[in-house]
Amino acid sequence: MKPLLEVEGLVKHFTVTRGFPRPVTTTIRAVDGVSFAVRRGEAYGLVGESGCGKSTVARAVLRLIEPDAGAVRFDGVDVRRARGEALARLRRRMQIIFQDPYSSLNPRRTIGQALIEPLRVHGIASGRAARDRAAALLDEVGMPASALDRYPHEFSGGQRQRIGIARALAVEPELLIADEPVSALDVSVQAQVLLLLRDLQRRRNLAFVFVSHDLGVVRWFCDRVAVMYLGRIVEEGSVDDVFAAPLHPYARMLRDASPVPDPSGRGALPRIVGEIPSAANPPAGCHFHPRCPEAGDACRAAYPPWRRRGERGAACVLV
Amino acid sequence: MRVDAAKASPLAVAPGRRAVARFLANPTTLIGIILCTLVVLSAVLAPLIAPHDPIEQNVVEQLKPPTREFPLGTDYFGRDVLSRILWGGRISLIVSLSAIAGAILVGGAIGMISGYVGGLLDTVVMRVMDVLLSFPSLILGLIVVALLGPDLANLIVAIGLTAIAPFARIARAPVLALKERAFVEAGRALGFSHLRILFVHILPNIVSEVLVMGSLWMATAVRTEASLSFIGLGVKPPTPTWGGMMRDGFENILDAPWLSIFPGIAILLLMLGLNMVGDGLRDAADPKLRTE
Numbered sequence: 001m002k003p004l005l006e007v008e009g010l011v012k013h014f015t016v017t018r019g020f021p022r023p024v025t026t027t028i029r030a031v032d033g034v035s036f037a038v039r040r041g042e043a044y045g046l047v048g049e050s051g052c053g054k055s056t057v058a059r060a061v062l063r064l065i066e067p068d069a070g071a072v073r074f075d076g077v078d079v080r081r082a083r084g085e086a087l088a089r090l091r092r093r094m095q096i097i098f099q100d101p102y103s104s105l106n107p108r109r110t111i112g113q114a115l116i117e118p119l120r121v122h123g124i125a126s127g128r129a130a131r132d133r134a135a136a137l138l139d140e141v142g143m144p145a146s147a148l149d150r151y152p153h154e155f156s157g158g159q160r161q162r163i164g165i166a167r168a169l170a171v172e173p174e175l176l177i178a179d180e181p182v183s184a185l186d187v188s189v190q191a192q193v194l195l196l197l198r199d200l201q202r203r204r205n206l207a208f209v210f211v212s213h214d215l216g217v218v219r220w221f222c223d224r225v226a227v228m229y230l231g232r233i234v235e236e237g238s239v240d241d242v243f244a245a246p247l248h249p250y251a252r253m254l255r256d257a258s259p260v261p262d263p264s265g266r267g268a269l270p271r272i273v274g275e276i277p278s279a280a281n282p283p284a285g286c287h288f289h290p291r292c293p294e295a296g297d298a299c300r301a302a303y304p305p306w307r308r309r310g311e312r313g314a315a316c317v318l319v
Numbered sequence: 320m321r322v323d324a325a326k327a328s329p330l331a332v333a334p335g336r337r338a339v340a341r342f343l344a345n346p347t348t349l350i351g352i353i354l355c356t357l358v359v360l361s362a363v364l365a366p367l368i369a370p371h372d373p374i375e376q377n378v379v380e381q382l383k384p385p386t387r388e389f390p391l392g393t394d395y396f397g398r399d400v401l402s403r404i405l406w407g408g409r410i411s412l413i414v415s416l417s418a419i420a421g422a423i424l425v426g427g428a429i430g431m432i433s434g435y436v437g438g439l440l441d442t443v444v445m446r447v448m449d450v451l452l453s454f455p456s457l458i459l460g461l462i463v464v465a466l467l468g469p470d471l472a473n474l475i476v477a478i479g480l481t482a483i484a485p486f487a488r489i490a491r492a493p494v495l496a497l498k499e500r501a502f503v504e505a506g507r508a509l510g511f512s513h514l515r516i517l518f519v520h521i522l523p524n525i526v527s528e529v530l531v532m533g534s535l536w537m538a539t540a541v542r543t544e545a546s547l548s549f550i551g552l553g554v555k556p557p558t559p560t561w562g563g564m565m566r567d568g569f570e571n572i573l574d575a576p577w578l579s580i581f582p583g584i585a586i587l588l589l590m591l592g593l594n595m596v597g598d599g600l601r602d603a604a605d606p607k608l609r610t611e
Contacts (some may be wrong), residue, residue: 064504091507091508094508
């Protein structure tokens with residue numbers, strides 16, 4: 001079966017020019033050749049430390065940030081070449097939910113306005129029908145229809161996140177890009193929102209690109225996962241495989257560093273060596289080698305090629 | 320926790336309505352509103368309430384101090400100062416209102432678009448605004464009036480021009496912050512056009528800031544108009560203007576000080592009222608800025 005979303009060799013570099021009178025331009029390789037594919041109805045996780053480029057990938061796929069190179073295909077359509085009408089049609093089919101529920105809703109517009117506007121812009125419904133649809137969307141995310149005439153500041157973070165989800169669902173997308181959708185919420189609320197997302201995924205057969213730094217959440221929610229480090233995917237595979245027996249030393253380090261429900265079940269103590277290097281000046285060879293306990297001369301010389309192991313793969317010489 | 324729920328209920332009111340309540344609860348604002356209303360009413364009703372004709376000369380009554388018949392005295396041509404002040408308010412209000420309204424529309428649009436588009440356009444536009452800002456507004460107004468010639472429309476254009484740059488700045492700054500907010504990104508992801516995002520989503524969030532500055536800048540416009548009239552670059556005599564009346568009075572300042580004092584007080588009251596309203600608006604729009 002053809003994947004719903006295909007990303008190939010995605011690149012996004014940011015340049016920062018600073019200094020006077022001799023400006024220095026630094027290039028930050030936020031995303032440096034990322035490829036993955038998401039099947040219809042599948043939840044695909046992107047994990048990594050802050051600054052590894054996972055949110056940039058999410059935005060570049062939607063072209064909220066224009067990628068510099070690479071290909072993004074949605075259901076066979078080239079997203080990067082789409083213009084005007086075609087782009088609007090594509091965007092209807094993939095939506096995004098944001099990390100910060102406080103800035104994701106316009107403070108000056110009621111919930112009803114926020115939900116009805118996309119319906120009207122895309123000619124899905126108008127007038128009375130649009131209002132009914134908006135109420136149905138609220139119901140779908142577990143909010144009462146009375147919320148329609150209220151303003152965002154009247155709701156809690158969790159409720160706002162539900163409203164943001166309802167707004168994304170308004171245009172009936174097939175793919176939802178969730179950029180750290182629960183990391184700004186209290187733990188108890190996180191669980192509710194995650195249950196809602198899973199429920200929606202099943203009911204609407206939604207595909208997800210789920211960006212998170214919380215391995216526990218990704219483990220529970222996703223089918224497959226990619227571990228990113230400094231703008232590149234270092235390991236990919238099914239959630240069960242990757243978390244049970246990580247191939248890449250970085251994936252192992254991440255796994256060992258994340259809390260487990262039963263501390264006695266934890267094997268070796270987490271090995272955290274050093275800080276994540278700057279994406280403006282990544283180390284030569286394997287980006288991870290300065291922190292890697294098993295790095296050898298080969299790792300310092302060249303970036304390791306991608307190696308497959310059946311359904312999974314990793315960019316490491318040890319695989 | 321029932322008490323808390325009851326206390327929280329004002330939150331259920333739209334944010335705009337709470338701001339209006341805050342606005343009216345402030346005594347300074349109230350005085351400001353009264354002053355402005357007074358000036359506006361007297362200017363609008365001038366034809367009905369002015370006891371004398373503001374232009375017709377009556378040399379017999381020349382330079383009379385305040386009396387029952389002429390409550391604020393008469394000028395060199397025997398014209399009633401009170402009537403002239405009432406009529407003169409019209410010029411001040413028309414010029415400052417139209418000039419600031421124009422400056423808000425033009426400057427606001429420039430600032431919003433410049434900030435939203437960003438990049439080279441933003442840099443170029445804002446440097447041009449900096450150049451405009453570097454002229455004191457009186458000098459800029461003077462240059463424009465000198466080039467175009469003194470009449471009502473040119474005066475409005477001149478004063479409006481002096482206020483375009485400040486409004487471009489005021490409108491641009493919040494746009495820079497707002498365009499990074501997730502709701503703008505959400506709008507783009509939902510396929511909204513840039514125009515829709517700019518005017519439906521960003522504009523309502525900057526209106527209050529721009530209006531606050533609008534009322535404060537109206538006071539400046541009143542002063543600039545008066546200054547230009549004072550140096551003879553305002554609306555031509557015999558049309559009464561406050562600045563022009565002050566200048567005319569200067570020739571007889573020792574014999575008839577009321578000629579300059581009363582128009583001066585009129586200017587003072589209008590500027591004071593506008594500033595008080597502006598301060599009140601600012602406090603109401605953003606309670607965090609309120610001084611303790």
